Amino acid sequence: MIDGSIRLAIDAMGGDDGPAMVLPGLAVALVRCPTLTFELFGNREVVGPILERHPELAARARLHHTDVAVPMDAKPSQALRMGRRVSSMWRALECVKSGRAEAMVSAGNTGALMAMARFCLRGMEGVDRPALAAIWPTVRGESIVLDVGASIGVETQNLVTNAILGAAMARAVFGIESPKVGLLNIGVEEVKGLEEVREAGQVLRDANLPTMRYEGFVEGDDIGRGVVDVVVTEGFSGNIALKTAEGTARQLAEYLRMAIGRTLRARIGYLLAKPAFARLRDKMDPRKINGAVFLGLNGLVIKSHGGTDELGFASAVELAHDMVRNELQRRIAADVAVLTETKELADAG
Structure with missing residues (x-):
């Protein structure tokens, strides 16, 4: 951060409406978070005229021209081939990698962003698979659900890591010192569910990590009831739950x-x-909780819904602002280190 400001890298070409939605959204976010500054990546001929209509935003932003925008329907492999190093999405990620920005926000193609982010930023030490975390409205307020689509399939260690990632995010977003964490399962009884889910529950119970309170298994209807602060699952079931x-x-x-x-x-x-x-x-209103976070990468990436409007995109930008301000990356690294130390002590004993 420079002079107390938070600098974000923005994929200005992402989303169904591209710059026509992204830039007004940035203008709204700037009113709410006046310490923000932006590195914009997009086609100068398209972005420039819109930026001129928002003079206060223009004074806090720097535009970098890119010729390539990743199509919303491109496959991840296709996006990597056509957009690596030259697209607005990739160059915004590189801006985070180089340290010129604290976080990146895009409303672009989810699969492409996921592939590029993993390829460009790589996973943090101790994190095998990054996770996509979403904020979920509940009758008690809000909770965090992850993974909602970053990877398919389940392994015990991935679920344990997701619990740590989600708890770190809950502490950063909700200000809860020791958030309640539950594993999504087909029942609350310890004998139910996949073997990997049962094993992950046992690991979390035995670890008794100081960064969370493990509450056991939760069912699908518990998500909306808000019985825990963090619901942990794998990407296939998490994405289905989100879309449902x-x-x-x-x-x-x-x-x-x-x-x-x-x-x-x-x-x-x-x-x-x-x-x-x-x-x-x-x-x-889904615009108020727009923005999912890629957790476990060597850099902070926020995915906005592609079909949102400027108010929704502003919410995603504000989420990035809060994640940076509350040092989410530092919290995750510290929490993963605690788990590693706990496992090493258990193995030594």
Whole structure:
């Protein structure tokens, strides 16, 4: 950080609407987080005119021209071939790798970003597989769920590492000194579930790490209830859970819309309950929790939803700001070191 500012590298070409969404989102984020400065990567002919319409943002940003933008439908291998070292996405990642920025934010192709981030930044020492962590609204507030799609398949050590990564993020985001952690399973009984999940639970229970409180197994309906601060799973089931929750929210919103307009009495009832509905919409607004974090890399990467608007992208930028300010990378490195030390002591004994 320079003079107290937090510098972020931005893939200005990412997302369904590209710079037309990204730059207004940065302008909103700058109002909320005035210490931010930006390194923008994108086509100067496209980004430049939009940047000129936001003079306060332009004063806090530096634009780097790139000719290549990774298509939203490109396969990861294709994106690596066409965009390595020359695309807006890759060059923003390199900006973090070189230390010129504290974090990178992109609304671009998720698979491409995942592949490029792992290839460019590499995994932290002690982390075999990076994880993608999402903030999840619950009836008690918010929790963190990981992995939601960075890697498919489950091994005991990956789940244990994900618990450490998620707990570090919960401490940074929520300010909880010892967050409650649960492993997603098909039941809460110790005899249920995959062998790897049961083994991970035993490792976490035996380790008794000071950075978290391991609460045992949780089921799918416990996620929304907020019974733990961190829900740990692997990418296949985590991604399905995330997409199911998003679809259910849209389904409920559509049910409400149809019910409200069905009869005159229903429309009158809606007018009377309008403040309550407004609070419900505000609580369920996905833009407020937009932004998933790649954890376990040698650099901080935030993935914004590609179809979001400027308010949603601003939320992802604010999340990056908070992660840097609360030193997430340092917390993760320290927590992984504690686990390594605990394992070494156990092996020696």
